[in-house]
Amino acid sequence: MFDYFLQQLIFALAIGAIYGLIALGYTMVYGVMRLINFAHGEFFMLGPYVYTFVFSGLVGLGGLAPMLDSALAIVASFVIIGLLGVTIERFAYRPLRAYGRLAPMLSALGMSIVLQSAVRVTVGPQPVHFPAIVASEPIAALGGMVTTMQLGILAAAILLMVGLTLFVNGTRLGIWIRAASESWTTSSLLGIRVNRAVSLVFFIGPGLGAMAGIMYASYYGIMQPTMGSVIGLKAFTAAILGGIGSIPGAMLGGFLLGAIEVFGTAFLPILSGGLIGTEYRDVFAFAVLILVLLFKPAGLLGETISEETTVAKKDY
Amino acid sequence: MGTSVIARRAGLLATLALCVILLALVPKLPPYYVRVADSILIYIILAVGLNLVVGYAGLLDLGFIAFYAVGAYAYAFLASGQFDIHLPFIVILFIGAAAGAIAGVLLGFPVLKLRGDYLAIVTLSFGEIIRIAINNADELTNGPQGIAGLDRASLFGLPLTSPVHFYWLLLALAIIICASVYYMERSILGKAWRALREDQDVVRGLGINTTTLKLLAFALSAAIGGAGGVIFGSFQRFVSPESFTFQESLLVVLIIIIGGVGNIVGVIAGAIVLVVLPEVLHFAAQYRLLIYGIVLVTVIVLRPGGLVSPRFNLSFIIRKVRNLWLSPSKT
Incomplete structure (x- = not known):
């Protein structure tokens, strides 16, 4: 039982790390703009596609060492998709700032359709094989089996999360982002270029989403244009679970959602005597979300919205 | 002056007559166009229902399609060989609306203290839970295969079989619902909802129970969704979880936003645009969705407040018409 538990735990951590990375994009964008960026799942989907494009381009040009090619392609995907995020914000969201919160949200929805169908039209709707970046070899540890892939994903994700935390808490630009999330008007009065902070968030968020997409595709060996929809929705749930707007909350929410899903799937049928099968996995995740919100209406680490903030007063 | 009033009255009458003639001519079109018209009317009904919650009360409901599913499955359970129950259509229409309302209250009661x-x-999660539950409760719903062979509906002895029949039914229902919502909008209830949208705390401070107010909006909109679902079920004579995805919920929200939030005329325009657009884009084959998305973003960026200006609403039109007849000098 213990080795089974351990295996499931590693799996939960790996998938949770991926959710967490995507959730970070949702939560940071929400933090500065109070916008549910429905297009965010598509950045996750674009990650492996851009990676493949750049990687095969490098190899086609003669290439360097294989590992170096991969590393370059990963960095390039981050930058390309980050810039795409900045561009989309500039043209599809920024003109809508003065028009409440529904219009940008729906614009994001339209962008999601655009990005997804653009990939479908150019690459094709069918799932494509995605070669593993790190060879997946099983390692026996503490009586259980984990793969190098799982450990690699976990390590890379934690590295990115630590990096982001250091960046947001320790650098000047990070302070801009935090100030803009705190109060738009006050920070602009204090001379912070809020628009730059927003652009920065729209660079980092989609970039992290793309990294998560590469990890996910690498883990399952497959990529397809629709992969962003469901995962994006789940990662958004994770962001809400942790308290939307909160960066540590998104990480926590991601890992928590991973754990709920994996352990729910693994142990629920055993515990309920086969009554509730694995097909209820998503119901379980959503039900936990509703329960958490009923008792902690602002999520686990979210700040309780004070009655005075206009955002809270006027729902939509 | 006299002639100009007469000219304007004549113009108005001509416009009205044209509208009526156009609506009456739709059934003469080839079946494909009638189906599109049916689809537009269904979405008008759904969007007007959801608009009560999103547009008037200012609560964003992203799981609206769940109530639609409740209505559709109510018809599937009560008018098919599934449980060998065969109730008349009109009875199920009311049961579906009631079931929708009950689902709305059940969802609304615990969650309405949540904000924004x-x-x-949470409504999104609720919608997904309903869909996944339908997908997996095989003994009850046949899961993903859905329930086929639903009864042919009939209303007061008239059969409801062809798209043309449903066109008249949907048109009547859409008019009834739009009229009721219009009167609700102008009632004290509508004003309370609007106040709620602007500032919940002030409403509460005035001694109005905001939870009851929200619950009422939720229940009414869910009832309309349920009734729409019953008609959808009887029209398709087949229901499956595929029709009730998150994307459908979003489409209804999109109709409201594209048309103009809180404005019945806008909602009607939004439904027409968003149902007709994909049909028109059929020529573009695989580029259809891409163009659809681009058009969508462009429209929102260019007209963030919706296609129809908030001033051009039903009460504005009615006032115009009334003034032209009763006191022409004012217009």
Whole structure:
């Protein structure tokens, strides 16, 4: 039982790390703009596609060492998709700032359709094989089996999360982002270029989403244009679970959602005597979300919205 | 002056007559166009229903399609060989509306203290839970295969079989619902909802129970969704979880936003645009969705407040018409 538990735990951590990375994009964008960026799942989907494009381009040009090619392609995907995020914000969201919160949200929805169908039209709707970046070899540890892939994903994700935390808490630009999330008007009065902070968030968020997409595709060996929809929705749930707007909350929410899903799937049928099968996995995740919100209406680490903030007063 | 009033009255009458003639001519079109018209009317009904919650009360409901599913499955359970129950259509229409309302209250009661995006995500989760539950409760719903061979509906002895029959039914229902919502909008209830949208705390401070107010909006909109679902079920004579995805919920929200939030005329325009657009884009084959998305973003960026200006609403039109007849000098 213990080795089974351990295996499931590693799996939960790996998938949770991926959710967490995507959730970070949702939560940071929400933090500065109070916008549910429905297009965010598509950045996750674009990650492996851009990676493949750049990687095969490098190899086609003669290439360097294989590992170096991969590393370059990963960095390039981050930058390309980050810039795409900045561009989309500039043209599809920024003109809508003065028009409440529904219009940008729906614009994001339209962008999601655009990005997804653009990939479908150019690459094709069918799932494509995605070669593993790190060879997946099983390692026996503490009586259980984990793969190098799982450990690699976990390590890379934690590295990115630590990096982001250091960046947001320790650098000047990070302070801009935090100030803009705190109060738009006050920070602009204090001379912070809020628009730059927003652009920065729209660079980092989609970039992290793309990294998560590469990890996910690498883990399952497959990529397809629709992969962003469901995962994006789940990662958004994770962001809400942790308290939307909160960066540590998104990480926590991601890992928590991973754990709920994996352990729910693994142990629920055993515990309920086969009554509730694995097909209820998503119901379980959503039900936990509703329960958490009923008792902690602002999520686990979210700040309780004070009655005075206009955002809270006027729902939509 | 006299002639100009007469000319304007004549113009108005001509416009009205043209509208009526156009609506009456739709059934003469080839079946494909009638189906599109049916689809537009269904979405008008759904969007007017959801508009009560999103547009008037200012609560974002992203799981609206769940109530539609409740209505559709009510018809599937009560008018098919599934449980060998065969109730008449009109009875199920009311049962579906009631079931929708009950589902709305059941969802609304625990979650309405949540605000803004948290409410949005909980309604979204609720919609997904309903869909996944339908997908997996095989003994009850046949799971993903859905329930086929639903009864042919009839209303007061008239059969409801062809798209033309449904066109008249949907048109009547859409008019009834739009009229009721219009009167609700102008009643004290509508004003209370609007106040709620602007500032919940002030409403509460005035001694109005905001939870009851929200619950009422939720229940009414869910009832309309349920009734729409019953008609959808009887029209398709087949229901499956595929029709009730998150994307459908979003489409209804999109109709409201594209048309103009809180404005019945806008909602009607939004439904027409968003149902007709994909049909028109059939020529573009695989580029259809891409163009659809681009058009969508462009429209929102260019007209963030919706296609129809908030001033051009039903009461504006009615006032115009009334003034032209009763006191022409004012217009």
